[in-house]
Amino acid sequence: xxxxxxxxxxxxxxxxxxxxxxxxxxxxxxxxxxxxxxxxxxxxxxxxxxxxxxxxxxxxxxxxxxxxxxxxxxxxxxxxxxxxxxxxxxxxxxxxxxxxxxxxxxxxxxxxxxxxxxxxxxxxxxxxxxxxxxxxxxxxxxxxxxxxxxxxxxxxxxxxxxxxxxxxxxxxxxxxxxxxxxxxxxxxxxxxxxxxxxxxxxxxxxxxxxxxxxxxxxxxxxxxxxxxxxxxxxxxxxxxxxxxxxxxxxxxxxxxxxxxxxxxxxxxxxxxxxxxxxxxxxxxxxxxxxxxxxxxxxxxxxxxxxxxxxxxxxxxxxxxxxxxxxxxxxxxxxxxxxxxxxxxxxxxxxxxxxxxxxxxxxxxxxxxxxxxxxxxxxxxxxxxxxxxxxxxxxxxxxxxxxxxxxxxxxxxxxxxxxxxxxxxxxxxxxxxxxxxxxxxxxxxxxxxxxxxxxxxxxxxxxxxxxxxxxxxxxxxxxxxxxxxxxxxxxxxxxxxxxxxxxxxxxxxxxxxxxxxxxxxxxxxxxxxxxxxxxxxxxxxxxxxxxxxxxxxxxxxxxxxxxxxxxxxxxxxxxxxxxxxxxxxxxxxxxxxxxxxxxxxxxxxxxxxxxxxxxxxxxxxxxxxxxxxxxxxxxxxxxxxxxxxxxxxxxxxxxxxxxxxxxxxxx
Numbered sequence: 001x002x003x004x005x006x007x008x009x010x011x012x013x014x015x016x017x018x019x020x021x022x023x024x025x026x027x028x029x030x031x032x033x034x035x036x037x038x039x040x041x042x043x044x045x046x047x048x049x050x051x052x053x054x055x056x057x058x059x060x061x062x063x064x065x066x067x068x069x070x071x072x073x074x075x076x077x078x079x080x081x082x083x084x085x086x087x088x089x090x091x092x093x094x095x096x097x098x099x100x101x102x103x104x105x106x107x108x109x110x111x112x113x114x115x116x117x118x119x120x121x122x123x124x125x126x127x128x129x130x131x132x133x134x135x136x137x138x139x140x141x142x143x144x145x146x147x148x149x150x151x152x153x154x155x156x157x158x159x160x161x162x163x164x165x166x167x168x169x170x171x172x173x174x175x176x177x178x179x180x181x182x183x184x185x186x187x188x189x190x191x192x193x194x195x196x197x198x199x200x201x202x203x204x205x206x207x208x209x210x211x212x213x214x215x216x217x218x219x220x221x222x223x224x225x226x227x228x229x230x231x232x233x234x235x236x237x238x239x240x241x242x243x244x245x246x247x248x249x250x251x252x253x254x255x256x257x258x259x260x261x262x263x264x265x266x267x268x269x270x271x272x273x274x275x276x277x278x279x280x281x282x283x284x285x286x287x288x289x290x291x292x293x294x295x296x297x298x299x300x301x302x303x304x305x306x307x308x309x310x311x312x313x314x315x316x317x318x319x320x321x322x323x324x325x326x327x328x329x330x331x332x333x334x335x336x337x338x339x340x341x342x343x344x345x346x347x348x349x350x351x352x353x354x355x356x357x358x359x360x361x362x363x364x365x366x367x368x369x370x371x372x373x374x375x376x377x378x379x380x381x382x383x384x385x386x387x388x389x390x391x392x393x394x395x396x397x398x399x400x401x402x403x404x405x406x407x408x409x410x411x412x413x414x415x416x417x418x419x420x421x422x423x424x425x426x427x428x429x430x431x432x433x434x435x436x437x438x439x440x441x442x443x444x445x446x447x448x449x450x451x452x453x454x455x456x457x458x459x460x461x462x463x464x465x466x467x468x469x470x471x472x473x474x475x476x477x478x479x480x481x482x483x484x485x486x487x488x489x490x491x492x493x494x495x496x497x498x499x500x501x502x503x504x505x506x507x508x509x510x511x512x513x514x515x516x517x518x519x520x521x522x523x524x525x526x527x528x529x530x531x532x533x534x535x536x537x538x539x540x541x542x543x544x545x546x547x548x549x550x551x552x553x554x555x556x557x558x559x560x561x562x563x564x565x566x567x568x569x570x571x572x573x574x575x576x577x578x579x580x581x582x583x584x585x586x587x588x589x590x591x592x593x594x595x596x597x598x599x600x601x602x603x604x605x606x607x608x609x610x611x612x613x614x615x616x617x618x619x620x621x622x623x624x625x626x627x628x629x630x631x632x633x634x635x636x637x638x639x640x641x642x643x644x645x646x647x648x649x650x651x652x653x654x655x656x657x658x659x660x661x662x663x664x665x666x
Contacts (some may be wrong), residue, residue, distance in 0.1 A: 070313035072212070074109075074274060075257040075306055076100055076281045093117075093283075094129040096260065100281055101136055101144075103263045108275030111143040111212040113204060113309075115282035115302050116177060116289070133172075143211035147204050148174035150196055161196055175207030179304045187293045187301065189246035190308050193224050200224050200244060205308035212278045212313075215239065247311070249293065255306050278313075280306060333358060429543030429556060434491040435499040435535070435586060436555075437476070437506060438563045439467060441484035442530035442571055451524045459525045460484060466517060470509040474502040479554050485564075489555060492542040500537055500586035507533055507577060508616045515617070532570030535579040535613070536563040537586040565601045566610060573597070574657025576617055581609050594626030595633060596658050612658065624652050629659060641666050 078096055097117070104112050137144050151162050161176070176194040181187050193200040202210065202217055202224055210217050216227045216236065223243050227236040258266065266273050282289070282302040293299045310316065336358075343350045441447070441460065448456055464481055471478065471488035475496055479487035488506065490499030514531070521529060540557035566578050573596055584590045592614040600607045614622045628650050635644035645666050653659040 068314040068316055070310050072277055072313050073255055073309055074277050074279050075255055076263060076279055077259050078283045079259055094125060098132045100260055103267055104274055104279045105136060105140045105142055106267055108272050109142060109277055109279045111208055111278040113145040113208040113280045114147060116147045117283050144172050145208045145211055146172050146174045147177055149177050159196055173207055173211060175202050175204035179301060185292055187291050187304060188249055190304055191244055191246050192242040193244050195244050205305050208278055208309055209312040249307060429541040431539060431541055432492050434489050434540045434559060435503045435537045436563045437488045437503045438534045438567050439486045439531055440567050442532060443528045444484040447528050455522050455525060459521055466513045467510050470506045474506040476506060498588045500583055501588055503535055511615055511617045532567050533577040534563050534567035535583045536566060537583045573661050575612050577613055577615055579611050579613050592623050594630055621652055625656055628653055
């Protein structure tokens with residue numbers, strides 16, 4: 001019994017599991033749930049910040065609260081006009097820097113950080129500057145932190161730590177430049193630490209903060225840890241650790257900023273303006289140390305260092321989402337996109353709407369969950385998916401079009417085929433002027449009865465190929481091929497000038513090709529082969545015909561019936577081609593022709609004149625035959641039978657098909 005139950009359970013799983021796996025909602029639903037859980041379980045406090053939510057597509061400001069700005073930090077900018085193009089410009093620069101440090105010391109600054117400068121290679125200038133800076137530091141006891149950077153050694157190309165003022169000795173602390181742009185050139189993140197080989201080095205901001213608060217930096221287990229002495233000065237108390245994880249940049253606080261001239265003026269009126277403060281000194285020159293940030297282009301990059309120091313001094317903490325959260329967000333993007341693929345393939349704008357929704361979702365995650373996803377990358381991924389989908393649809397349409405061209409294109413004339421693709425289901429029959437070329441294989445019933453069907457099929461296909469190529473070359477369109485009958489037409493869906501001329505040219509090309517191909521017909525087929533042509537012009541209907549489930553683009557109207565019955569008379573008169581008077585009128589310059597007869601076609605009440613036209617096949621002596629035949633036909637129509645009978649005896653009319661038909665009437 002239990003075995004039977006187990007078998008039933010297994011059978012149920014085997015039948016239902018493939019259905020679940022095929023469900024379009026299963027995997028996206030799971031990824032959405034896991035992604036949401038990953039984001040919600042990695043919350044970080046946002047703090048009091050005014051944030052700019054940005055990505056590679058647009059910027060949208062969302063004010064939360066005024067950011068906390070520390071009063072302990074100030075910025076001093078040495079402008080470009082301090083340094084001139086004189087011979088001793090480096091000395092002028094060093095003097096300006098020493099002057100700035102001295103002013104900061106006089107106004108009570110406790111820590112001075114010096115941003116990147118390009119120092120001189122003149123040994124005397126460097127020594128003098130070094131001694132002046134060292135003397136100021138020892139006399140006043142303030143902390144000096146110099147900017148450094150990581151470069152490659154010219155000798156072995158290994159990474160080394162360099163100070164921007166390389167001649168200064170190690171007693172001056174240094175911090176690394178901690179800002180680098182993202183792939184699109186925009187500065188959005190910073191690091192408190194920078195890796196060098198297996199070590200982590202402090203950034204300029206972290207080193208300035210540590211010296212300002214009299215903290216000690218020690219590397220422990222792949223992190224930099226801040227310590228301070230305990231109250232009894234006996235032990236070190238661990239405060240905070242930093243790894244190499246990036247942190248997002250927000251709106252930069254309005255930190256007090258001075259230039260050198262303003263600081264000189266302040267030294268006379270406000271003696272304690274920098275008391276207890278940390279001062280970051282930067283050198284500003286047009287085009288130098290500027291970059292694009294979330295705030296705009298050409299922003300002073302020293303503001304990024306100020307922003308990082310301010311975070312530490314004021315306790316602002318904005319954390320990037322963990323790698324797990326970002327991976328889950330990527331999963332959410334990819335698999336939620338699979339949900340809209342059917343719609344996106346049908347409606348291109350759906351992808352754009354989806355992109356906007358994803359963007360909005362990231363904004364909501366930031367505001368509600370207080371976590372910053374690396375949305376620059378995520379939005380780039382979303383944009384890539386949209387672009388890939390557009391490209392896929394384009395390729396799919398190209399392949400589908402190619403397949404249609406290779407399959408359906410073989411069943412329609414090129415212009416008709418293009419018209420059907422451009423206006424599917426809207427090709428209502430419309431009345432228009434047409435010119436028709438219709439051919440019919442003679443003795444077809446006898447051919448089918450006496451010759452193997454494969455031979456018939458092969459030879460008839462070759463005949464259709466000859467006629468199709470000639471008519472299409474002359475800008476004609478093909479009606480459906482039925483049995484042994486071939487029908488081409490001019491006038492729709494691509495109207496042309498002198499369609500009758502094009503039809504006549506196609507007829508001659510067909511006759512030439514048939515004669516040249518004669519040796520390729522199978523012997524059994526060649527012995528019974530014969531073909532007749534009819535050319536006619538008039539008004540007919542062109543468009544879709546049939547039912548809603550099975551449509552056929554083609555011709556309707558009396559013109560088709562008239563042309564078919566005209567062609568059937570070619571056998572009676574033993575000629576290759578018959579044309580109507582309306583066809584001759586449509587020609588710009590009709591070739592020689594002769595009136596064959598005036599007949600009443602089946603289904604019609606009024607007689608019509610039918611003509612034989614000069615072609616590449618009957619051109620020898622055509623004008624002479626036409627002259628004598630028309631004279632005999634005129635005698636016959638007047639009742640002058642003896643004159644008609646004697647006229648038909650001339651040598652040029654011997655073996656002439658229409659003449660034989662006329663004799664039978666006498």
